[in-house]
Amino acid sequence: MVIPRLALLAASGLLLGAACPPDPAPDPAPAPPAAVSAHRTVSAWLPYWDQEGAYRDALRHASQLHTVSPFWYQAKSATRIDRHPGAGERRIVDGLHRAGIKVVPTVMETLRPGALAAIVTAPAKRAAHIRALSALARTRGYDGIDIDYETIAPTGTAKYRTVRAGYAAFMTGLCAALHAQHKQCIATVSPQTPATGRIWDYRAIGRAADRVRIMAYNLHWAGGPAGPLSGAGWYEEILRRATALIPRHKIEMALPAYGWNWRADGKGSAKHVTWKEAEALRRKTHARYRLDPVSKTPYFTYREGKVKRTVWYQDARGVAAHLPALRKYGVVNTGLWALNFEDPGLWKVLARG
Numbered sequence: 001m002v003i004p005r006l007a008l009l010a011a012s013g014l015l016l017g018a019a020c021p022p023d024p025a026p027d028p029a030p031a032p033p034a035a036v037s038a039h040r041t042v043s044a045w046l047p048y049w050d051q052e053g054a055y056r057d058a059l060r061h062a063s064q065l066h067t068v069s070p071f072w073y074q075a076k077s078a079t080r081i082d083r084h085p086g087a088g089e090r091r092i093v094d095g096l097h098r099a100g101i102k103v104v105p106t107v108m109e110t111l112r113p114g115a116l117a118a119i120v121t122a123p124a125k126r127a128a129h130i131r132a133l134s135a136l137a138r139t140r141g142y143d144g145i146d147i148d149y150e151t152i153a154p155t156g157t158a159k160y161r162t163v164r165a166g167y168a169a170f171m172t173g174l175c176a177a178l179h180a181q182h183k184q185c186i187a188t189v190s191p192q193t194p195a196t197g198r199i200w201d202y203r204a205i206g207r208a209a210d211r212v213r214i215m216a217y218n219l220h221w222a223g224g225p226a227g228p229l230s231g232a233g234w235y236e237e238i239l240r241r242a243t244a245l246i247p248r249h250k251i252e253m254a255l256p257a258y259g260w261n262w263r264a265d266g267k268g269s270a271k272h273v274t275w276k277e278a279e280a281l282r283r284k285t286h287a288r289y290r291l292d293p294v295s296k297t298p299y300f301t302y303r304e305g306k307v308k309r310t311v312w313y314q315d316a317r318g319v320a321a322h323l324p325a326l327r328k329y330g331v332v333n334t335g336l337w338a339l340n341f342e343d344p345g346l347w348k349v350l351a352r353g
Helices: 005-012 033-039 048-060 090-098 115-121 123-137 157-180 202-208 232-245 275-284 316-328 346-352
Strands: 042-047 065-075 081-083 106-109 144-148 184-189 211-215 251-256 258-263 271-274 298-304 307-313 333-337
Touching: 042 048, 048 065, 048 090, 065 123, 065 184, 081 123, 115 123, 115 157, 123 144, 123 157, 144 157, 157 184, 157 202, 184 202, 202 211, 202 232, 211 232, 211 333, 232 251, 232 316, 251 316, 258 275, 271 275, 275 298, 275 307, 316 346
Parallel strands: 042 065, 042 333, 065 106, 106 144, 144 184, 184 211, 211 251, 251 333
Antiparallel strands: 065 081, 258 271, 258 307, 298 307
């Protein structure tokens, strides 16, 4: 099962209202982009709540990154788009551009149930929303827009066909408007399997967008039983359908650099942890590192007082075990959720493809 990323953010306490980042240190020098442009197969999201650390991480790995999507904006209505803290910071936009990285900010939403469906299924509201997003794309030298709208994902059966068609029409119209400005149009979607993700019209969205980012994580999530966030077999299931509907060169499999920390007794919701936090906790508690033989993802168990806990997460070793599934389906582009969460060894793994 996959949950919307907005729920992940809520579980982490990372929605609007986060503190602004501290004063930055001097930027690290990125690798010269011209010499390594052929190896740029990775895009990544830049979280606003760790803006400085994520920005510096992007510069360190500029030789592999073709696009960074700062998680900067939130749609509140058809005509209103709010800013997260630090949105549009000129130093970051300019610094990424100097490193040869395109800046395509993400617009997400946490609209009340039914509100997004009402926008995308009403032609006038849909057109107004496209105008608002097109206006945003023209600011601060952005190279395009990434749309990460997830509240329609659980739309009920009675309305899902109408909403599905409306969302496809919205993305088609937005991409046409962005292309008229010579801007990129990126669609972020949930994985589609026989049982999940049917709200997304992969064929129509893949035809309209420049890239389709598939959030290939949260196979197990905070509100459910403990288990891996992803798996090679699951990736094959996702890609079997995606590559039949979307041109392979447009697909980006977005990989997790985080995990969930569950109580072993199943009580309550899991805690979100980045790879860095998970590894620090594992070392602190002297827990044994384990790699699940089925999913090929790492996990460990430890005790917090009298409570046994289990942490499932992702690291470079796990990603290396999953990449053959991407190669099998001819998908070379990956995404990362999110910068400064990850195992540093991940970059060498991604460089090898």
